[in-house]
Amino acid sequence: MPARRAKRTISTVILVLCGVTMILPFAWLLASALKTRAELVAVPPVWIPKAPQWGNFVAVIGEVPLFAYYLNSLIVAGGISFSVLMTSAMAGFALAKYDFRGRDVVFKGILATMMLPSFIFIIPVYYMMRRVPLAGGNDWLGLGGYGLLHSHLSMILPFAVSAWGVFLMRQFMLGIPDSLLDAARIDGASEGRIFWNIILPLTKPALATVGIFTFISQWNNLFWPLVIATSAPELTTLTVGLKMLAIAFDPNRNSHLILAGLTLGILPVTFLFASLQRYYVKGIAMTGIKD
Amino acid sequence: MSKRTRTAWLFLLPVLIFYAIFLVFPVLSSFFLSFREWNMLTPPLQAPNVGWSNYKYIFTEDRVFLKALSNTFIYAMVTVPVSTALSILLAVLVYGRRRDGFWRLLFFLPTITTPVAIGMVWMYLYRPNYGLINSILNAFGLHSLDWLNNPATALLSIMITAVWAGVGTNMLILYAGLKDIPETYYEAAAIDGAHGWRRFWYITFPLLKPAILFVFVTGMIAAWQVFDFIVAMTAPALGKAGGPINSTMTMVLYMYQTAFEYLNMGRASAMAYVLFVIVLGISLVQLRLFRRGGIESY
Amino acid sequence: MRRWVVVFMAIVALAALAVSPALAAEKIKLIMSIHTDFNREGLDDYIRAYEQLHPEIEIVKEVTPFEDYLKKIQIASVSGRGADIYHVYSLWGVELAKSGILDAPPPAVKNDVRKNYVPVAVNGVTINGDIWGIPTEIDNYALVYNKRLLREGGYSEPPRTWDELVEMAKKLTRFDSNGNIKQYGFTFLAGWESAVVHPFLAMLWSNGGEFLSADFKKALFNSPQGVEALEAQLKLFREKGTDVNGSVWDFPNGNIAMMVMAPWDENNLKTTMGERYADVGVAPIPVMKKPATALYTWFAGVGKSSKHKKEAWDFLMWLTAQVQGPNQTTRMGDYLAQRVGAIPSRKIDTENHPKELNDQYTATFIRELKNSIAEPNVAQGAEIKIILMNEIMAAWYGKKDARAALDDAASQINAILAKHYK
Structure with missing residues (x-):
């Protein structure tokens, strides 16, 4: 069937074009990180640097504490993921496996929070973080110091629970047969033990999905870390640090260093995340389509 | 209260405490603050009550806010449909290919890359005098464009990048949706002689509808809160994010500047509530669409 | 179940301890x-x-x-x-x-x-x-120019009047075959509010205009002198002596003939230009009616x-x-x-x-x-200058004419001044 073959060719052409568009910015970034300043502003553009400037990377690492940025991102995204996993599993368990008055209201309420734009909390939460009693030089009324504002907790706590995580865990746990739980109860297991020893091991796939999805999205989060790091530069996460590259190195003079910094900031993580594609995709797929 | 019920509430406790502290209280406080003039340096309860003047100001005197509102509207109304349509196309094209894993990975890469970094790279690609995009245009005999440097094309440039970065996520969701369509449907269609376009229109599309709606509506909520791309693409090149001449100013960016650069917490809270009402409106439409799309769990 | 609560509380307490100074x-x-x-x-x-x-x-x-x-x-x-x-x-x-x-x-x-x-x-x-x-x-502003580029264009002296500058900038601008500018006759500072506003103020004052009234109650820059000053800038764009993509930071690359700059750029020019720093010349900002610059x-x-x-x-x-x-x-x-x-x-x-x-x-x-x-110490100074910057740039981009841009800026700025100076 020639028509069919033609169609196949057209679709291949479209896919290849789109694919090239997808990969080109990455390729350009990689090539440009190895260019000299002159090669970057050359007209017509230089595609591949004559002599790769590996020194660009050394120069960036010498000027910008990328390692500290990585560490901060790891602490923040890791802390949030851990907390989201625990709270989501507990709440998901309660909502999936217990029958009590108000359950549906709570569930719907949690789902509804997904519709709130985050800016509506930002200002009060920022102020609350400063006024946490007995932290950061504060007295028991929360006055006198800076509270949690200059600790990683200020970046972790406001995201410690995820409505999406609760939703996903509940959906997954609905699929665990009640008979398993009842059998355990007959054997005299406490509810806590059932949760820890039976439910959690069975929900490992869902936990992996929630954990990885949360980690990636928090790793890439900019807004809140930007607000916090403005007054606490030592908490600068990778996203904020990458944004600051443009300020640390004047984009008009040191673009080669900015691009080298961007390369160091995203390529390792992008490849790591790409290897976790399976879990991530499962996460987005489970959200809306299958219920 | 039975023991079981008590246990259930205990399991829910961390989440409930969190929502009380980090959601209910801040949302109410924001509403309170939107009627005050407060710079966060004084105790909030002593901030002077200014009535509705914050709301009045942003809608009557503040030209930047109205510009931000219209920019955000354009951004959402363009990027979301375009990205959805493109991702349907890509999902259908990739589905059933021999090396579909490779293609999915390709489109997946931008979706997991830090948006700030994507924005900064594209800022370089858009450079007027020695940028990659203009040199490609020139190679085809086309004239250079000013892209981010021109208020007429700046928002468009950002939308292109946003679609580029976001299309992969949508494609993967739709791809998962395609996989859920039982092969028997297609077999039955083939017997009836339905191929190609007809097959897509009568089988694929209706069965994919929940996924498409999901992509569309969640994309909408996110688009109304766009921030990262604007900051990354306009601040380094133009000094002030949202430029040139506020042509890329969006709601969340302007709120951020109002709150954390001008220390006008009251006005920023008022803007947040306006955005809230807008997003709520969209979400209500979402609920309705989802119900009609056959997803009851929402 | 109580154990969980205890564990939870312990975590909270530990966290609080960890962050106490x-x-x-x-x-x-x-x-x-x-x-x-x-x-x-x-x-x-x-x-x-x-x-x-x-x-x-x-x-x-x-x-x-x-x-x-x-x-x-x-x-x-x-x-x-x-x-x-x-x-x-x-x-x-x-x-x-x-x-x-x-x-x-x-x-x-x-x-x-x-x-x-x-x-x-x-x-x-x-x-x-x-x-x-x-x-x-x-810090004040002066005209910084590249002696070599001026020489190549047949000029031995920097411009003294704004008209001369426009004339020279036009001749010193060169294009490639695609119509991209490869050498700028002149570039404006841009990127933050002072960068755009200060050079405009210098021209406004040189043209005999005023920025704000002495009591800060009224914007005066939309006077005929002000419109004329902005018109003079726009003439540069119209005659292709500059465009909106020109960046003063390309000056060290040797493809910018003239720019308005402040003293603090000295070290940057020295380090990025090396031997070619000898080409850098500095002259007063070309005058409109009388010598003046912003500080x-x-x-x-x-x-x-x-x-x-x-x-x-x-x-x-x-x-x-x-x-x-x-x-x-x-x-x-x-x-x-x-x-x-x-x-x-x-x-x-x-x-x-x-x-x-x-x-x-x-x-x-x-x-x-x-x-x-000196620029005046007015309340909401940054905000006022951002407004003025945006309107000046709107004129640069050809979205408004000089009068409309300055009138629009004045009306917004007057509204702000009215709140602070009663």
């Missing part, structure tokens, strides 16, 4: 907030010298890029971790004083400032009639939330007021003239720094001080 340090720690361009070689030597003189004091720099600096000062205060010492742009002083971030100096400091600094700098630290800090650097100042002050205000002021006075060395200058004067590349504001420093202030780059800026008009 370490026991108070024995030394008095002064945090000095400065911006990147002020953090040059040599500053640390002064700090270390002072710490040796006063072993009980430790001075810690907090360096922020200019782009984020005002935000950083404000948010640090809001977060409860304000600095002890600030070095700030005078125009911000109005807001910082009003919002209670800056401390009012002790009488001895005020008297010293009134007596020993050049008048424009004293004006810079004067807010509502009172002194709020110690003046440091003065702004920075000052050092102490934070109101500081727990060691006296120590902070003592350090600042040591740095800025104590005359020392063979040249009989102040440490701040030396630092500004030799390292920062700015003009010092203490009288004795302007008199005793002939070498650094008379070089190829800075000499013209010094000579132009007599024609320099």
Whole structure:
């Protein structure tokens, strides 16, 4: 069937074009990180640097504490993921496996929070973080110091629970047969033990999905870390640090260093995340389509 | 209260405490603050009550806010449909290919890359005098464009990048949706002689509808809160994010500047509530669409 | 089940403990907030010298890029971790004083400032009639040009009038086959509000116009003189002497013939241009009707939330007021003239720094001080200038004509002024 073959060719052409568009910015970034300043502003553009400037990377690492940025991102995204996993599993368990008055209201309420734009909390939460009693030089009324504002907790706590995580865990746990739980109860297991020893091991796939999805999205989060790091530069996460590259190195003079910094900031993580594609995709797929 | 019920509430406790502290209280406080003039340096309860003047100001005197509102509207109304349509196309094209894993990975890469970094790279690609995009245009005999440097094309440039970065996520969701369509449907269609376009229109599309709606509506909520791309693409090149001449100013960016650069917490809270009402409106439409799309769990 | 609650509480308690500050340090720690361009070689030597003189004091720099600096000062205060010492742009002083971030100096400091600094700098630290800090650097604007490019275009002298500049810029602009500019005759500063507004103010004043009324109640820049000044800028765009993509930061690449610049770019030009720095020439801004240029100042002050205000002021006075060395200058004067590349504001420093202030780059800026008009310390100064910048740029982009742009700016600015000056 020639028509069919033609169609196949057209679709291949479209896919290849789109694919090239997808990969080109990455390729350009990689090539440009190895260019000299002159090669970057050359007209017509230089595609591949004559002599790769590996020194660009050394120069960036010498000027910008990328390692500290990585560490901060790891602490923040890791802390949030851990907390989201625990709270989501507990709440998901309660909502999936217990029958009590108000359950549906709570569930719907949690789902509804997904519709709130985050800016509506930002200002009060920022102020609350400063006024946490007995932290950061504060007295028991929360006055006198800076509270949690200059600790990683200020970046972790406001995201410690995820409505999406609760939703996903509940959906997954609905699929665990009640008979398993009842059998355990007959054997005299406490509810806590059932949760820890039976439910959690069975929900490992869902936990992996929630954990990885949360980690990636928090790793890439900019807004809140930007607000916090403005007054606490030592908490600068990778996203904020990458944004600051443009300020640390004047984009008009040191673009080669900015691009080298961007390369160091995203390529390792992008490849790591790409290897976790399976879990991530499962996460987005489970959200809306299958219920 | 039975023991079981008590246990259930205990399991829910961390989440409930969190929502009380980090959601209910801040949302109410924001509403309170939107009627005050407060710079966060004084105790909030002593901030002077200014009535509705914050709301009045942003809608009557503040030209930047109205510009931000219209920019955000354009951004959402363009990027979301375009990205959805493109991702349907890509999902259908990739589905059933021999090396579909490779293609999915390709489109997946931008979706997991830090948006700030994507924005900064594209800022370089858009450079007027020695940028990659203009040199490609020139190679085809086309004239250079000013892209981010021109208020007429700046928002468009950002939308292109946003679609580029976001299309992969949508494609993967739709791809998962395609996989859920039982092969028997297609077999039955083939017997009836339905191929190609007809097959897509009568089988694929209706069965994919929940996924498409999901992509569309969640994309909408996110688009109304766009921030990262604007900051990354306009601040380094133009000094002030949202430029040139506020042509890329969006709601969340302007709120951020109002709150954390001008220390006008009251006005920023008022803007947040306006955005809230807008997003709520969209979400209500979402609920309705989802119900009609056959997803009851929402 | 109770076990879970206990575990949860324990985690919260541990977290709280972990973030409580370490026991108070024995030394008095002064945090000095400065911006990147002020953090040059040599500053640390002064700090270390002072710490040796006063072993009980430790001075810690907090360096922020200019782009984020005002935000950083404000948010640090809001977060409860304000600095002890600030070095700030005078125009911000109005807001910082009003919002209670800056401390009012002790009488001895005020008297010293009134007596020993050049008048424009004293004006810079004067807010509502009172002194709020110690003046440091003065910056004004001049025309910086590339002698080689001018020579290649057949010009031996920089332009003296704006008309000459437009004419020359047109001839010095070169295009490639795709219509892209590959050499700019002239580029405007852009990217932040002062960059756009200050050169416009210079032309406005040169044309006999005014910026704001003396009582700050009304914008005056949309007068016929103002419209004419903006028209003169627009002529450059229309005649293709420049475009919106030109960036002054390409000057070291050798493809920009002329730009309007401030003294602080000296070090950057020197380091990026190397031998070609010899091509750099500086001349007064071409006049419209009379010689004039814009000027702004920075000052050092102490934070109101500081727990060691006296120590902070003592350090600042040591740095800025104590005359020392063979040249009989102040440490701040030396630092500004030799390292920062700015003009010092203490009288004795302007008199005793002939070498650094008379070089190829800075000499013209010094000579132009007599024609320099200081930007006023008006409330909401940053916001006012952002509005003016956006309207000027709207005219550059051809979205509005000069009159409409300035009228629109004036009406928005008048609304802001009406709230603050009744």
